[in-house]
Amino acid sequence: MPNIQTMADAIRFLAINAILNAGEGHQGVPLGMAEIAATLYANHLRAAPKDPLWPDRDRVVLSNGHGSMLLYALLHLSGYDKVSLEALKSFRTLHSVCAGHPEIEQDAGIEITSGLLGQGIASAVGMAVAEERLAARFGRDLVDHRTWAFVGDGCLQEGMGQEAISLAGHLHLGRLTFLWDDNRITDDGETALSISEDIPARFRAAGWHVLVVDGHDIVAVDAAITAAKTDPRPSLIACRTTIARGIPRLQGQRGGHSAPLTSQDAEEARAARGWSHPAFHIPQEVYDDWHGAMDRGAQARTDWSTRLAAHPESEEFTRWMSGTLPDGWADALPGPCMEPRATIMSSGDVCDALADTLPETIVLCADLEAPTNHKRSRAAFTPENRSGSYLHCGVREHLMGAMAYGIAAHGGLRPVNVTYLAFADYERPAMRMAALMALPTTFVFSHDSIGAGSNGATHQPVETLASYRAMPGMRVFRPADTVETSEAWQIALETPDGPSMMALSRQDAVQVRRDTSKNLTRRGAYILAGSEQNRDVTLIATGTEVGLALHARKTLEALGIKTTVVSMPCWELFEVQPHSYRLQILGGAPRIAIEAALKFGWERWLRYSDRFIGMTGYGASARAPQLYQHFGITEEAIVAAAKEMAEQ
Numbered sequence: 251m252p253n254i255q256t257m258a259d260a261i262r263f264l265a266i267n268a269i270l271n272a273g274e275g276h277q278g279v280p281l282g283m284a285e286i287a288a289t290l291y292a293n294h295l296r297a298a299p300k301d302p303l304w305p306d307r308d309r310v311v312l313s314n315g316h317g318s319m320l321l322y323a324l325l326h327l328s329g330y331d332k333v334s335l336e337a338l339k340s341f342r343t344l345h346s347v348c349a350g351h352p353e354i355e356q357d358a359g360i361e362i363t364s365g366l367l368g369q370g371i372a373s374a375v376g377m378a379v380a381e382e383r384l385a386a387r388f389g390r391d392l393v394d395h396r397t398w399a400f401v402g403d404g405c406l407q408e409g410m411g412q413e414a415i416s417l418a419g420h421l422h423l424g425r426l427t428f429l430w431d432d433n434r435i436t437d438d439g440e441t442a443l444s445i446s447e448d449i450p451a452r453f454r455a456a457g458w459h460v461l462v463v464d465g466h467d468i469v470a471v472d473a474a475i476t477a478a479k480t481d482p483r484p485s486l487i488a489c490r491t492t493i494a495r496g497i498p499r500l501q502g503q504r505g506g507h508s509a510p511l512t513s514q515d516a517e518e519a520r521a522a523r524g525w526s527h528p529a530f531h532i533p534q535e536v537y538d539d540w541h542g543a544m545d546r547g548a549q550a551r552t553d554w555s556t557r558l559a560a561h562p563e564s565e566e567f568t569r570w571m572s573g574t575l576p577d578g579w580a581d582a583l584p585g586p587c588m589e590p591r592a593t594i595m596s597s598g599d600v601c602d603a604l605a606d607t608l609p610e611t612i613v614l615c616a617d618l619e620a621p622t623n624h625k626r627s628r629a630a631f632t633p634e635n636r637s638g639s640y641l642h643c644g645v646r647e648h649l650m651g652a653m654a655y656g657i658a659a660h661g662g663l664r665p666v667n668v669t670y671l672a673f674a675d676y677e678r679p680a681m682r683m684a685a686l687m688a689l690p691t692t693f694v695f696s697h698d699s700i701g702a703g704s705n706g707a708t709h710q711p712v713e714t715l716a717s718y719r720a721m722p723g724m725r726v727f728r729p730a731d732t733v734e735t736s737e738a739w740q741i742a743l744e745t746p747d748g749p750s751m752m753a754l755s756r757q758d759a760v761q762v763r764r765d766t767s768k769n770l771t772r773r774g775a776y777i778l779a780g781s782e783q784n785r786d787v788t789l790i791a792t793g794t795e796v797g798l799a800l801h802a803r804k805t806l807e808a809l810g811i812k813t814t815v816v817s818m819p820c821w822e823l824f825e826v827q828p829h830s831y832r833l834q835i836l837g838g839a840p841r842i843a844i845e846a847a848l849k850f851g852w853e854r855w856l857r858y859s860d861r862f863i864g865m866t867g868y869g870a871s872a873r874a875p876q877l878y879q880h881f882g883i884t885e886e887a888i889v890a891a892a893k894e895m896a897e898q
Contacts, residue, residue: 252539257586258288259537260327260524262496265319267529268341268348268515272570275342275350276508279317280490283400283431287324288470290429292543296393296395299329299544302357306554307547307572308395309361309377309660313370314402315351315432315525316508320853321400322348325359327532327540332358335530354659354687358597362659363687365716366679368408371428372649373398373683375418376656378426378484378663379631379641383612384662386636388567391557396479403434406449406681413649418484419457422633426484427475431465433493439504446492453486458802465489467844471478482747496523513564524806528664554894570610571663573690573746579684582607585766587732590758590797593793595697596735598623601666605639606741608664612657614641614650621756622696624668647673651680651693658689664743671695671753672702672711674718684749687724692742698728698753699846700865700881701794701876709870716850725822726754728845729771730796733763734819737771741823759873760797762817770817774824775835779803780814790816790855791844799844802888811896815838818855818873825854846883861891 261284269275280484292699312321318340325333332347332355340346347358351365361377378397385393397748405411418426430449434441450460463470467637471489478485494506496519499741517789520526526532535734559562571574584599601624604611619625619642631638639871643650647669654665674681674695684691697837702709718726727738728751735754742750763770770776775790779800791799799815807812818824824832841860843852856862863883870877878884 252334252543254288254290254542255285256294256536257539258284259294259525260540261288261320261323262523263519263525263527263684264323264338264509264532266497266519266531267324270320270511270513270516271339272342275319276316277319277494277497277511278433278435278507279314279400279402279431280320280323281494281496282433283317283320283429283436284495285466285468285487286429286431286471286489286491287320289468290398290475291324292539293472294475295398295547296550297328297359297544299359299545300548301551302359304551304554306393306395307868309374309397311362311374311377311397311399312352313365313369313374313399313405314366314367315370315727317400317402318348318350321352321360328359328544329538329541330359335531335665355593362656364684366683367402367404367678368410368414369652369683371399371401371405373416373653373656373659374681375414375423375649376653377419377660378418378423379653380657380660380663381425382423382636383631384570387609388563392554392561392567392878396427399426399748401426401430403436406430406854407445410648410652412452413646415453415456415458417643417646417649420451422482423484424459424482425652428486430486430488432488432490435493435504435507436728437507442615450486450488457483459485460488460855461485462488463490465491466495468673498522504613517881549590573661575743576607579607581741583736586731586764587761590760591732592729592756593729593735593754593759593781595623597627597694597739597752600736600739602626609639610662611664611666612639612641613666614654614667616647616649616650616673617645618669618883622668622694624666648680651677652683654691654693655684655689656681658691659687660686664690664692666694668691668694670697670709671714672709673696674711674714681718681724681749681751682721683719688723688748691830693749693751694754695752696754697756698793700757700869700877701755701757701807701846701874704871706818706871707868708711712847712865712869713850715753715847719821719851721747724822725750726753727771727820728792729819730793730817731759731761731763733766734771734817736766738819739768740769741772755794757780758795759794759885760800762796764802766840770819771819771830772823772854772873773827774820775818776824777835778815778817781812782814782834782837784812785839786816786896787838788810788814788839788841789844789888789892790818790836790841793819793845795844795846798883798885799888802885802892805885805889806892809893811892813892842888842895844888844890845884846878861895863887863891
């Protein structure tokens with residue numbers, strides 16, 4: 251039998267040594283949760299450190315990511331090659347796998363980036379959903395793992411924490427367990443400064459299985475984890491702990507969170523815990539206990555490989571898990587529509603067409619099924635039907651965004667996130683995390699501009715496009731019509747290394763394209779009408795304003811002003827094109843950019859003398875045509891500006 255207490259103390263002293271070596275860090279979590287983590291790994295976790303990407307491994311999320319040394323110590327002791335002793339000594343240094351907060355590196359055992367409190371538990375809910383959906387499709391022979399999340403007080407104070415508790419309980423995600431570090435200390439001091447409710451009662455009210463234990467009592471923790479594994483509900487194990495346990499000066503105190511450690515602290519901790527070993531030294535018998543505990547996962551992985559080889563759907567399972575698209579999948583994409591059609595409806599057409607062609611897609615929607623229209627033939631994912639590919643998230647946008655990237659990080663499914671663009675700011679931290687991790691997540695947004703109409707300024711996100719175009723790693727698409735919408739979807743699904751965002755119209759969009767022989771959106775911008783060389787003015791537009799630019803071109807051409815219209819559905823793709831191509835598309839003639847949004851950012855495509863026709867402030871409540879007229883985003887305004895520029 252392994253000596254779990256000694257295994258826990260190995261975590262404690264590796265954390266102390268690494269933090270002391272780095273000169274900074276957060277010792278509260280690894281010292282306070284050492285027994286909890288050691289018990290989980292010693293007796294319950296299914297993982298194979300020598301095959302860290304094994305699809306049926308348990309997922310471990312450190313939601314309280316500031317305590318990153320807990321995770322790094324666990325990974326090192328368990329035998330993950332990339333988290334070596336030298337890596338621990340490089341904690342918080344440039345290019346170290348042991349960053350200040352965990353940064354996704356799954357072949358090192360780091361399942362997801364965490365640190366923004368609440369994000370981790372929300373992404374863990376997404377992982378648990380992915381496991382259930384995959385199990386429903388391929389059976390428990392291939393998909394039979396659990397999701398564990400280490401959780402701090404701060405995670406449960408964040409609003410998205412409550413969103414996660416609520417939806418996970420509703421969905422009966424019984425393979426999800428939160429291990430809560432109930433030390434009652436946050437950065438400011440005791441949690442009583444800002445919170446007084448009964449947190450376990452919150453979970454019970456949401457339908458969770460709740461156990462309360464002494465987090466330093468290994469037998470009690472072990473019994474609680476065992477009980478969690480047999481209960482059909484998601485489980486909270488509330489572990490009463492002492493922050494920074496083992497350091498006499500700091501344990502149980504506010505400073506236990508992240509106060510700088512001293513060499514004297516380390517010496518006093520060794521004396522208090524009876525740990526006589528020098529810095530970064532772990533006795534072989536302790537390593538043996540840790541590696542022996544991992545034998546359970548290694549054997550499970552061997553048995554699983556045998557079952558996979560004999561499974562009738564092994565090839566399809568491997569395709570799903572690898573993210574490979576099936577041959578000819580793009581043939582299912584709908585063609586051009588002959589009548590004006592809102593691009594959110596066109597996106598719904600694509601989503602529905604792919605329901606059978608790409609069954610690994612799963613659509614998450616924040617209580618907007620009717621206006622976004624992305625459910626259609628899809629069945630709902632429910633406690634009774636795990637095969638459903640449409641998840642009703644309720645009015646929980648922040649959770650939904652983090653769930654989406656959690657599903658992507660889990661692997662095997664392709665998440666599609668759907669809501670209004672005005673609510674994208676609720677999702678921004680999650681979308682930033684998806685971009686930071688380069689996870690293939692598709693974010694679909696409707697009601698992209700003043701075209702949302704009489705909903706009013708609150709629902710007209712005129713500034714949002716600019717802010718997301720500023721986000722590194724995020725591809726922002728604002729397609730003009732049905733064709734560009736299908737092209738954007740194709741690009742998003744073919745991109746394995748980052749998220750895509752689509753800003754789509756509520757109002758009908760003029761069909762500006764018929765030819766689908768080539769995906770012109772791939773280059774970000776292209777000449778839609780007019781000459782490449784012989785032009786007096788260039789109109790550059792996105793979204794529904796492309797149709798407006800085409801109307802203006804007819805008038806201008808009749809006036810003898812040679813006009814070229816450029817559709818620019820994706821700035822990010824255009825920006826990486828060769829300079830020669832960008833110059834070819836934009837030309838040297840005067841340019842007018844047209845977009846029902848703020849000008850901010852358009853400066854990269856416009857020169858000092860060029861013009862912008864769009865918004866200068868917030869929207870208003872009226873029908874879309876009236877608003878376009880009111881704010882001067884009209885054919886007349888384009889023609890007047892072009893005439894003035896051509897005459898100069």
